[in-house]
Amino acid sequence: MTSSPADDLGPTLRRLRLRRGMTQRQLADAAGTHVTHVSRVESGERVTVSRELLERLGDNIDGLAELTAAAGRVPARAERAISQFPDALENAVLEARTLPALRRLTAAARAQYLLARTPGGAVEGGRIEPKALCRQLKLQPVVGLADNGPPITFEGRQVIVTDPGQHGDPASLPRIRFLIAHAAAHALDEQLSCLFPRMGSGEELTCDVAAHLLCPPNLLEGAFRSAVLEAGPEAGDPWASDVGAVVTAVARQLGVPGWIAIRRLADEALLDDEALYYTLGDRP
Structure with missing residues (x-):
């Protein structure tokens, strides 16, 4: 059974708020709502969250793309920008095209921010070196041997990525490079945990950021x-x-x-x- 947007919104809001280090009251005050409203949303109650409030919440926890994706709704400012194209707001189109497109725009901006901060743009030999991105974020990547564990595991500021092939196999290099970039995308957002290859909880956005990091x-x-x-x-x-x-x-x-x-x-x-x-x- 798939979850509805209302089921995803509460846990996502709580995760993003805690990542930002804010209490429910601090977030409520910053977003112009009541703390009880924030509490009820996080607990999964079926309460009304307008696009405008969703936007204010997302802006104050630096997670607008993830929050609106969890809610299955377009941010208010984006809705105004595309309101002249009514088909873009139909549910089927929103799910298949519009929201992913907005997510990729957000990912592009985040990736460009990190690349601009990294000396030399992390370009080595005509391609991006994801380990240089990790160094900029004070993250230490370690390639481990294949096992049945998750492909990305954070242990403090160290991240272990699992090599699915034989140790040192060149065929594994593209995947390892992606996993390191994926970890860097998480660290950029101060989210030192990863569910990949499972999706949800921001993994779609993190995949998009990693793709933009490796292919500017x-x-x-x-x-x-x-x-x-x-x-x-x-x-x-x-x-x-x-x-x-x-x-x-x-x-x-x-x-x-x-x-x-x-x-x-x-x-x-x-x-x-x-x-x-x-x-x-x-x-x-």
Whole structure:
């Protein structure tokens, strides 16, 4: 059975508030509501939370994207911005397109903030070095051997990522790089815990931040141009049959898993995010 937004909102609000180090009364005062209202929301009671209040709560705990995602609602300011496109606010479209798009915009801003603070932008050898991001956050990554435990485990300021393959296997490197970047995205938000590969509780946003950290626009566009030149002129067409070769080349050049390359190429409108699921016969 899947949980409803009301079921997710309370635990998410409590987690974000505690991460911020605020009491219920402090948050209520900052957001312009009563402490009883905050308490009832956190306890899972079916109480009304307007978009405006949701926005004020999220702003004061630096977790607007996570809070509105848990509530399944668009922030008030975003609703005003897209109100001229009524279809974007329909439930099915909101769930499938609008809210994830807003989450990715938030992720891009967070990633850019960390990259700008890291000396040299963490670029080494034409790709992002996630360990440099961790050093900037005073986080120590350690690669452990494969076991049945979680892929990311925080122990204070040390984070252990699990290598799923044989020790030192180059094929594991893209996944390890993603896990380290994922841990850095958590640490950026002072959230030293991780549920990945389970989703929920902000993991979707953290995955998006990690993807932006490893594939910032300048490196992604450069890798895409190189891949197109290598694959031939038709590779620039997102409906071309060899688009998979371009994605593979971009992933290899930036040292990321293929699904991250696809996601970021689609984010930057360099690739139709559904192109790989069609054949040439499906081309409109």
